[in-house]
Amino acid sequence: MAQGAPTILDPQQASNPIDSVSFRRCTRCVMDTSEPDIEFDENGHCNYCRDFVVRLENETFVNHPTRNIDVLVDAIRKTGAGKPYDCIIGVSGGVDSSYVAYLVKSKGLRPLAVHLDNGWNSELAVANVQSVLEKLQIDLVTHVIDWEEFRDIQLSFFKASVVNLEIPTDHAINAVLQAMAVKHHVKFVINGGNIRGEGVGPKSWGWNNFDLKHLRAIHARFGTRPFKTFPQLPLWRFGFNTFVRGIRVIPILNFVDYNKLEAQELLQKELGWRPYGGKHYESIFTRFYQGYILPRKFGVDKRKGHLSSLVVAGDMERQKALEILATDPYGEADADTDKAYVLKKFGWTEAEFTAYMLAPVKPHTAYPNSGWFFERAPAVLGRAKKIAMRI
Numbered sequence: 001m002a003q004g005a006p007t008i009l010d011p012q013q014a015s016n017p018i019d020s021v022s023f024r025r026c027t028r029c030v031m032d033t034s035e036p037d038i039e040f041d042e043n044g045h046c047n048y049c050r051d052f053v054v055r056l057e058n059e060t061f062v063n064h065p066t067r068n069i070d071v072l073v074d075a076i077r078k079t080g081a082g083k084p085y086d087c088i089i090g091v092s093g094g095v096d097s098s099y100v101a102y103l104v105k106s107k108g109l110r111p112l113a114v115h116l117d118n119g120w121n122s123e124l125a126v127a128n129v130q131s132v133l134e135k136l137q138i139d140l141v142t143h144v145i146d147w148e149e150f151r152d153i154q155l156s157f158f159k160a161s162v163v164n165l166e167i168p169t170d171h172a173i174n175a176v177l178q179a180m181a182v183k184h185h186v187k188f189v190i191n192g193g194n195i196r197g198e199g200v201g202p203k204s205w206g207w208n209n210f211d212l213k214h215l216r217a218i219h220a221r222f223g224t225r226p227f228k229t230f231p232q233l234p235l236w237r238f239g240f241n242t243f244v245r246g247i248r249v250i251p252i253l254n255f256v257d258y259n260k261l262e263a264q265e266l267l268q269k270e271l272g273w274r275p276y277g278g279k280h281y282e283s284i285f286t287r288f289y290q291g292y293i294l295p296r297k298f299g300v301d302k303r304k305g306h307l308s309s310l311v312v313a314g315d316m317e318r319q320k321a322l323e324i325l326a327t328d329p330y331g332e333a334d335a336d337t338d339k340a341y342v343l344k345k346f347g348w349t350e351a352e353f354t355a356y357m358l359a360p361v362k363p364h365t366a367y368p369n370s371g372w373f374f375e376r377a378p379a380v381l382g383r384a385k386k387i388a389m390r391i
Contacts, residue, residue: 029308052199069255079187085112087188093125093282096192099263105136117144125282131272156222161362170209175231194253196313201305207364217368291330
């Protein structure tokens with residue numbers, strides 16, 4: 001158990017406290033009634049894993065006759081002919097992005113790796129990026145965000161008291177990857193997103209990180225510094241890159257029989273990669289956010305979604321997932337040490353942080369957003385997605 005990991009400050013502090021009397025868990029995955037929108041069918045299967053099964057069928061292409069890894073690699077080679085690089089890959093040091101680097105090199109592609117340094121990298125993350133890319137002989141470009149500007153943006157999301165505190169980082173990553181593709185005239189941006197490892201999860205756990213209107217609105221309300229250098233990707237620019245420039249965003253792990261646990265073993269054996277103890281825990285901020293803030297303030301344990309994905313995909317036994325859930329979400333890291341580091345980096349006192357943890361949770365819809373677009377324009381988004389995935 002993480003040292004010094006406290007219990008929830010107040011039972012009512014979590015947005016979805018578990019009622020032990022009516023508690024129920026899905027009989028197929030490990031999602032449960034701590035999520036208020038969960039529903040069960042006659043077999044005891046929840047709506048989250050039922051939706052996941054459909055996505056697994058529609059969004060993976062391991063055995064697709066015309067859209068498979070070989071066809072994809074051939075298309076990337078053709079569009080990259082005569083250029084220094086034929087694809088852009090994002091790297092964080094985590095297992096998914098590290099395996100993407102391994103996979104594209106094993107297929108004979110010539111990637112340019114791009115890393116976003118937002119000031120929260122762990123030493124292990126830096127070491128993993130360096131070890132993996134050096135052994136694979138992949139060029140790296142690191143985009144360093146201005147810390148004072150980024151700090152102000154992150155703090156504005158804390159003040160907004162919304163659940164998805166990762167929007168600033170995730171948006172910046174997408175913006176930088178798109179910018180690097182344009183700069184190097186590359187048609188393929190390859191990421192480590194994959195259905196098998198992250199396809200289960202309620203919408204209430206987050207908000208679309210492409211929603212720049214929402215990001216700007218929260219910062220305008222609570223921020224103190226203007227945007228100057230923060231990477232931004234307006235929807236119109238993403239659309240222009242997709243429809244006019246022909247840049248495709250490819251979650252390449254959906255094209256192979258990707259098993260996260262097997263990938264970890266391979267990376268450790270062949271590339272000197274070392275594990276973090278949690279999904280996306282290569283970032284100190286993400287580790288503290290997912291392992292400490294989410295469960296205590298919002299009543300969300302994101303491991304349920306990650307583990308449920310692995311269980312339903314057949315990559316992990318359900319009993320093993322339940323055993324993991326019985327442990328502290330912080331894993332083997334020292335929660336007290338990380339907490340002290342985060343508070344010092346943000347310039348917070350203990351009292352200010354406690355006040356934040358006890359502040360009422362606000363829905364993302366409490367602030368201006370483009371949710372209407374993402375919900376009411378499925379035809380446009382579907383068309384963009386088809387073009388982005390076109391091989």
